[in-house]
Amino acid sequence: MPAAVTALAVLAGGCGGGADRPPERGPEITRRPRAPAPALRIGAPVPLGDGRHEARWTPVRRRVSARARPDLAAPAVARLATRTPEGTTNIVLALEHRDGADGAPWVRARLPVLPNGTTGWIPRVALGGYEVVNTRLVVDLERTVATLLRDGRAVFKARIGIGTARNPTPRGEFYVRNELRRYASPTYGPLAFGTSARSATLTDWPGGGYVGIHGTDRPERLPGRVSHGCIRLRNPDMRALGRLMPVGTPVTVR
């Protein structure tokens, strides 16, 4: 008898079973160990949400020119450094992704340059990995109110001080570039956020006149048009905002 047929006969008859006395149950089944229960609970697939409240930002890894189109021959709209004037890593807000004329990936990004609102195309190779935030700070200049949204819902609201008529806080779309504690002082409060917004009138200020979000030693003057363009909060509000708002958060000033 061929070996394969013998093996099948053993399976069918069992080890001790004779051909004339079939077993009541298949021994090959009863002798199998029970399958262990899996230790991990693999739940249902986890779909993404719609992402409409998310924003993506990325560090600038090497000095690079942002251009008008995704093409190395296109005019440069800004020169980007790897560091901010405060010494932190420079970041940009990613808006769009496309292959360029060179066949390589490019990213259209919101830029921390004048005129405010400038965007430009950057070779992807000059940027780092993406980070995602689901927060947005909305600054209402008419009502002098700042509201932090998370997933589209308000999680923080405070009355604020804004720029005077002579040195107004610029309107537009910006983002938080860094979180600074080194300037903790009576004047600036416990911490400050640097933004990509720049004063159009005070460009000769140290660092280029970037608009900050910071505390104050004159809380009685808030809310009001009291600053050189920065957004001032009472110190307790600033501490609360510091716990809630990550770097990279988009800022809408309207």
Added chain:
Amino acid sequence: MTELRFDRLDTDGALVDAVAALHDQSRADFLRTAVVGSGALVALFARPTSAEARTRDVAILNFALVLEYLQAAFYTEVERIGNLNGPLERQSRIVGAHERAHVRAFRDALGRRAVARPRFDFGGATESPERFRRTAVGFEDLAVAAYKAQAPRIRSRAYLASALAIHAVEARHAAWIRRLAGVSPVLEAFDEPAGRTEVLRAVRATNFIATTRSRRSPRYTG
């Protein structure tokens, strides 16, 4: 051909920690003994000299978790950027949901012992269909080979059952993306269990680890 750079893959060191635990080594010892580069990935699949079974199983699960983090982050970024259409978009959306479910399952099982999610830089691989295809093939083949290599080393049958359940799904993912990429879903009648060469070849083919130029930690506070 792009050289596999382990240090670029593992920017936050989570993979190093997980693999060092597999080998009963400290992170520093592992980095001293592992050649940074493709040799380090080869070391992932070497047998550790000794380990207490439960500790080793936790380390294997953490290693798998890092691979799942990698895949989940990749597909999530692809879906968010939204540059895919048609069957590729559908594949990335469905597989991404699976990979996120795997991450959740490992994190639930490991609890406090779960390694933290590393940061990833996919360097443009998530931003065009062609680069996505290449990278996804590499990732899925890598996952299949990695589970296959680790499964015989798992002591707990319950963990092994889970690993096999995931391994089968990763194999289906690999076949799916290979089909979409126009390459054969199945080349051989048997898949080699060690898979070192296959894994390295697949990772190199993705061009995944090509763009991070500096290991300096970025600072966003000051």
